[in-house]
Amino acid sequence: MPERSSRHMVMSAWRTAGLRSRGWIGRTLLVGLASLSPGCTSVGYYYQAAAGQWELMRAARPIEEWVGDPGTPAELRVRLQAVRDIRAFASRELGLPDNASYRAYADLHRPFVVWNVVAAPEFSTHPRQWCFPFAGCVSYKGWFSAEAADRAGEQIRAEGYDVFVYGVPAYSTLGWFADPVLNTYIRLPRQELARLVFHELAHQVAYVSGDSTFNESFATCVEQIGVRRWLDRHGTEQERIEFESMDRRKEDFIRLILDARAELDRVYAGSAPPDEMRRAKSKVFDQTRAGYQELKRKWGGFAGYDRWFAKPLTNAHVASVATYADAVPAFERLFETLGGDLPRFYEEARRLARADAAERARVLDLPVKSAGR
Numbered sequence: 001m002p003e004r005s006s007r008h009m010v011m012s013a014w015r016t017a018g019l020r021s022r023g024w025i026g027r028t029l030l031v032g033l034a035s036l037s038p039g040c041t042s043v044g045y046y047y048q049a050a051a052g053q054w055e056l057m058r059a060a061r062p063i064e065e066w067v068g069d070p071g072t073p074a075e076l077r078v079r080l081q082a083v084r085d086i087r088a089f090a091s092r093e094l095g096l097p098d099n100a101s102y103r104a105y106a107d108l109h110r111p112f113v114v115w116n117v118v119a120a121p122e123f124s125t126h127p128r129q130w131c132f133p134f135a136g137c138v139s140y141k142g143w144f145s146a147e148a149a150d151r152a153g154e155q156i157r158a159e160g161y162d163v164f165v166y167g168v169p170a171y172s173t174l175g176w177f178a179d180p181v182l183n184t185y186i187r188l189p190r191q192e193l194a195r196l197v198f199h200e201l202a203h204q205v206a207y208v209s210g211d212s213t214f215n216e217s218f219a220t221c222v223e224q225i226g227v228r229r230w231l232d233r234h235g236t237e238q239e240r241i242e243f244e245s246m247d248r249r250k251e252d253f254i255r256l257i258l259d260a261r262a263e264l265d266r267v268y269a270g271s272a273p274p275d276e277m278r279r280a281k282s283k284v285f286d287q288t289r290a291g292y293q294e295l296k297r298k299w300g301g302f303a304g305y306d307r308w309f310a311k312p313l314t315n316a317h318v319a320s321v322a323t324y325a326d327a328v329p330a331f332e333r334l335f336e337t338l339g340g341d342l343p344r345f346y347e348e349a350r351r352l353a354r355a356d357a358a359e360r361a362r363v364l365d366l367p368v369k370s371a372g373r
Contacts, residue, residue: 052114052144053177059106060180066105079186079193080105086194086230093233094226095342096201100178107183112167114142115149119161120315123268123277125261127319128161129210136209139323142168162314170196172203191227191235191243198226206349214360217327218349224328225335225342252295253305257321260288264318285313330364 063080066072072080083102091098118140119128127139143149146167153165169184185196202222208214224247231240267280292309296302308317331349338344352360361367 048144048148055108055144056106056113056180056182059108060104060178061106062104063181076186080181082190083181083186083193083197085234086190086197089194089230089234090198090201090226093229094198094222095346096198096222096226097175097204099175099204101172101175101201101204102179102181102197104178104180105182105186106180109183111184112146112169113171113182113184114144114168115146116140116142116166116168116320117149117153117156118164118166118316118320119153119156120319122160122162122315123274123281125264125268125315125318125322127212127316127323128156131210136211138210139212139319142171162316164314164316164320166308166320170200172200174207175204189239189242191231191239192246194230195223195227198230199223205346206353208353208360211357211360212323213326213366214353214364216324217364218331220324220328221331221335224332249295249299249302249304252298253292254321254325256288256291256295257318258325259291260284261318261322263287264315281315288313327364327366330366334363 063084066080067077067084083105087102090096090102120126121128129137129139130141131137141152143152146165149165153163157163170182171179173179179200181197185193188196199219199222202219203215205222206215206218227243231243235243263284264281267277267284270277272280289309292305334348335345338348352363355363
């Protein structure tokens with residue numbers, strides 16, 4: 001479908017659902033339409049995205065209403081008060097956008113807001129791209145239904161791709177819409193709630209159409225800076241310990257997967273016959289699984305990544321992690337170079353967002369193809 005016609009169908013779908021300009025679009029319309037950051041260019045896909053977003057709109061009520069409602073369970077009221085304070089800190093202390101995002105709450109009565117599909121060729125760790133209005137090209141496509149995501153994954157798998165389908169608890173609409181707090185993550189520990197809110201708001205600070213690695217790595221860097229500052233001001237000693245433990249486990253996991261990617265890239269760069277590459281690929285994934293068991297022993301049995309390893313590993317699994325991690329060290333160095341000055345850091349990120357892919361790759365120490373996948 002031509003881009004103009006496709007965009008017309010998107011806008012028609014939003015109007016049909018009752019959506020208004022800058023009210024509520026896409027990491028679901030970013031993870032959703034843009035990213036449901038998604039995928040398919042069919043009219044049906046866009047309508048399911050509009051319907052899913054409309055469902056969020058109907059379910060959302062201002063946090064203050066929930067807090068003041070005597071029918072709100074006590075535990076939920078405490079959680080919403082915590083998120084309200086975290087949201088205020090985000091704008092007051094971190095300079096993140098002060099708008100309507102994360103000031104309402106919606107219970108969707110399901111464990112994830114959307115399900116993402118990531119695909120990669122059989123002999124490549126570079127994710128397939130899907131391109132959309134507003135979000136540009138992204139390395140995953142999202143669906144508001146697990147069943148629909150699974151069906152889409154099966155269709156892509158039939159084309160010869162490696163596929164990974166996974167649930168997503170949160171999204172950002174890049175400031176186009178007032179993203180609500182969701183039941184899919186409200187019961188996280190306070191420091192993890194802060195991590196998520198800071199990450200999603202960071203997408204509204206700097207975003208590059210067609211560069212998922214830049215977008216996710218920048219937001220990950222901001223989340224880490226923000227949570228440490230929040231913990232210094234408002235965290236308990238136990239929360240600080242838990243955050244540092246979680247961060248170390250996350251770093252261990254990412255290193256395991258990036259090491260696997262490096263080994264896979266060496267396998268795929270060779271000239272071996274396909275069957276030989278498949279055996280080598282399988283061996284790498286066997287070693288990765290064994291490495292994860294070693295990490296679990298190191299972590300004292302922590303099983304937080306078991307779901308990720310629940311199905312056979314694929315190139316798409318590897319690609320999904322790399323998108324969030326590749327440029328984080330470079331962003332951290334940039335932040336330190338700027339003396340830990342967040343406003344200057346944001347301005348430099350926005351400058352990089354306006355630059356071409358080659359300039360971003362140079363500054364972020366990435367191959368050009370990774371800077372703009």
